[in-house]
Amino acid sequence: MLDYLKKKFYQLIPISLQQKLKTFILLVYGRMRLWLPIYRIEKNGLTVVLIGRKSHDPYFVHLLYGDYADNQKVGNTAVWNINKTIQYWEKRSDIILFRDNGFQPSEAIMQRMFTIPYYVTQTAKLPPVDSDLLASFRDLSTTSNLSKIRKAGFEYHISNDSAQLEHFYHWMYKPFILSRHRDSARIPGWPSFKRIHENMELLLISREGELVAGALNLQTGNSYTGYANGVLNADKKLIKDGVVSAIYWFGIVEAHRRGCSTVNLGTSRPFLKDGVLAYKKKWGGQIIIDENEPEFRLLACGNQLAAQRFFEAMPFVCQHDNNLVSLVFLGQRVELNDKDLSSYLRACLFQGDHLSTWIVLLSPEWVARREIIQSIVRGFVTSTRIIDLSKGSLAELPPQIYDLARTHESSTQSSLFCRVITRLRLAY
Numbered sequence: 044m045l046d047y048l049k050k051k052f053y054q055l056i057p058i059s060l061q062q063k064l065k066t067f068i069l070l071v072y073g074r075m076r077l078w079l080p081i082y083r084i085e086k087n088g089l090t091v092v093l094i095g096r097k098s099h100d101p102y103f104v105h106l107l108y109g110d111y112a113d114n115q116k117v118g119n120t121a122v123w124n125i126n127k128t129i130q131y132w133e134k135r136s137d138i139i140l141f142r143d144n145g146f147q148p149s150e151a152i153m154q155r156m157f158t159i160p161y162y163v164t165q166t167a168k169l170p171p172v173d174s175d176l177l178a179s180f181r182d183l184s185t186t187s188n189l190s191k192i193r194k195a196g197f198e199y200h201i202s203n204d205s206a207q208l209e210h211f212y213h214w215m216y217k218p219f220i221l222s223r224h225r226d227s228a229r230i231p232g233w234p235s236f237k238r239i240h241e242n243m244e245l246l247l248i249s250r251e252g253e254l255v256a257g258a259l260n261l262q263t264g265n266s267y268t269g270y271a272n273g274v275l276n277a278d279k280k281l282i283k284d285g286v287v288s289a290i291y292w293f294g295i296v297e298a299h300r301r302g303c304s305t306v307n308l309g310t311s312r313p314f315l316k317d318g319v320l321a322y323k324k325k326w327g328g329q330i331i332i333d334e335n336e337p338e339f340r341l342l343a344c345g346n347q348l349a350a351q352r353f354f355e356a357m358p359f360v361c362q363h364d365n366n367l368v369s370l371v372f373l374g375q376r377v378e379l380n381d382k383d384l385s386s387y388l389r390a391c392l393f394q395g396d397h398l399s400t401w402i403v404l405l406s407p408e409w410v411a412r413r414e415i416i417q418s419i420v421r422g423f424v425t426s427t428r429i430i431d432l433s434k435g436s437l438a439e440l441p442p443q444i445y446d447l448a449r450t451h452e453s454s455t456q457s458s459l460f461c462r463v464i465t466r467l468r469l470a471y
Contacts (some may be wrong), residue, residue, distance in 0.1 A: 079143055082114040083136070089349045092136040094120065094128060097337055100161075102224070102312065103140065106357050122146045129342065137349040139342040152447045153340060155438060157361045157370075162310035165320070165328030166266075167295070172302040176295070181452060184325045191285035192292055195250065198459050199293040202245040205237075212236050213258045215273025222277035243270060246297060248289050256286045256402030258294060267298030268307035280302035291326050310335075313360035315369060315391045330395035332362060343437035350437055351375070351405055358391050360398070361444060367398040368444055373416075374405035384412075385419045392423055399426040399447075403440065407433050 052247075056064060082093040086108050093099050099114055120128040125148050132139055141148060141156070148156070170179050180189070212233055220228050227289075231239065238407045240259050248256040259271040272290050274281055291308065298306040311320040320330075343350040355372040362368070371391045379387060392400060402420065404410050410433045418426045432439060 044120070064417055068334060076120040076145065079122060079125070079146065080116060081118045081120055081128065083117045084108070084114050089138070089353065090136045090345070091140060092117075092132040093140045093142075094125070094132075095141050095146075096142050097142040097144055098339075100142070100339075103339065106314065107138070107353060125149075126152055130200070133342065133344040135345070137343075137345045138353065139344060141340040142337055142343070144337040148340070152337055152342075155441055156340040156342045157359075157441050157444075158363060159339040159341055159359055159361050160206045160313050160333060161338055161365070162333040163313045163330045163360055164310050164322070164333040165308045165323040166305050167308060167327035167329065168305055169295070169299050169303060171297060176299045179327070180295075182325070188285060188288040188325070189292065192289045195284040195286070196257075196290070197248050197250055197286060197289040197293075199246055199248050199289070199297070201297070202247050204245070205241070207245055207247065207254075208237065208241065209233065209257070210254070211247075212272055215257055215275055216271055217273075218277040219272065219274045240270065246294060248286060248293065255281050256290055258290050260294060260297070262298075262301060262303065265302070265304040266307055267294065267301065267303045267305075269294050269309045272309075287322075291323070295326065315358040315360070315393065316372065320393075321390070324393060330360060330367060330393050330398050332365065332367060332397075338348075338362070347436055354403075354437065355405070360393075361441075364445075365397055366444075366447065367395060368447070369393055369400040370403060370440070371400065372403045372405055374408040377406065377408040381415055381419075388416075388419055392425065394425055399428065399431055401428045403430045403432055405432055409433070 079095050080098075084093070084107070089107065089108055090208045091104075093114065094276050104114070116364065122145075125146060128151055129139060129141070129148055142161075147153065170176060177189075180186075197255075216236075217230055218232055230236075243259045243261045246260050247254055254275065256272075256274045258269050258273070260267060260269050262268075269291075272287070274286055295306050308323045308326060310333050311323060313315060313330075314320065326380045343354075351372070351374045354370070355374045355376060358369065358371040360367055360369050367389065371388065388402070400420075400423065402416060404413065404416075409416075410431055413429060413431075416429060420429070430440070430443070
């Protein structure tokens with residue numbers, strides 16, 4: 044499209060006017076880029092201010108309010124006034140969300156904000172090609188899924204047919220994504236979709252000879268990555284019969300058949316209760332950073348209780364540099380007995396090479412049960428911390444995460460320095 048516009052520009056605009064018009068276009072575009080929109084949502088006792096061109100995300104708004112609440116644009120801010128704007132709205136809101144792909148607040152303000160990745164990626168490690176794949180997937184939930192796949196009679200094959208790619212796009216991918224994400228769905232047009240995915244292969248699933256679902260996958264080195272899934276007409280009966288499980292399982296089977304060491308299960312939202320994130324966990328998905336989209340920066344301010352209710356309801360993964368921290372908040376849900384608490388914490392537990400879990404206690408009632416919480420998390424595989432914020436505020440948490448990342452970086456550099464010195468000594 045851009046090439047077409049350039050071609051028409053040089054064809055239709057006289058040479059004598061081209062430079063002046065280009066200067067004018069760049070001036071207008073530059074001024075537009077220097078101003079960031081500000082939105083405000085006030086509903087159910089929670090006031091949220093969103094700053095930045097990428098800040099109003101329907102999915103995030105749905106998490107905050109339980110539906111797709113309308114926003115009110117309250118103004119714009121120049122990029123050189125981002126810090127002052129945040130300080131102004133900090134006194135007038137419960138949560139500030141900042142997201143922009145070109146500008147950021149100052150380092151001092153960012154250290155007070157939670158950095159939430161737009162997506163995280165989940166990868167699963169595979170056993171050697173000559174070993175039993177099923178032995179790695181024998182927990183209760185995956186065994187149930189595999190039984191359902193066999194009972195449904197799903198089969199798969201690999202295709203590079205361009206006609207089948209178009210069929211997949213129109214009848215599987217688009218309906219499935221729209222059914223799952225509604226207003227937050229971002230679906231490219233067919234020409235763009237074809238250009239992006241034409242070098243990938245289709246893993247097509249059939250039942251009784253009819254194509255019912257599929258996925259676009261690509262092998263890179265020893266990793267097999269899933270990029271897009273689809274179900275025929277988003278058919279609820281097919282989904283109930285386990286066709287989504289079949290998509291993931293057959294992708295794992297194909298990766299193992301090829302001798303891949305890992306399978307990339309694709310991206311998910313970084314909220315621990317997100318259904319996609321939790322679903323991929325059962326297939327061995329470990330969380331790693333995804334840097335393809337600008338992250339959210341969230342500042343807790345104003346009414347602490349309003350922000351706490353959101354944080355407790357929506358535990359999430361935040362990041363700093365290469366470190367990820369799962370934050371699980373315990374505040375008003377004091378009615379949980381020990382058994383339910385154990386189930387809840389285990390459901391919020393994910394694994395990853397650079398991932399730790401922090402359980403944040405927001406009330407004295409939870410501090411009193413700290414020993415019980417410690418006994419529950421003692422068996423967790425991942426690094427776990429318990430943070431007491433019952434007498435503090437949420438604003439104290441981001442600096443602790445920042446300090447953790449800085450300590451980890453310093454420790455890594457020190458370890459690297461020691462290894463270099465050791466090798467030099469051995470050499471001499």
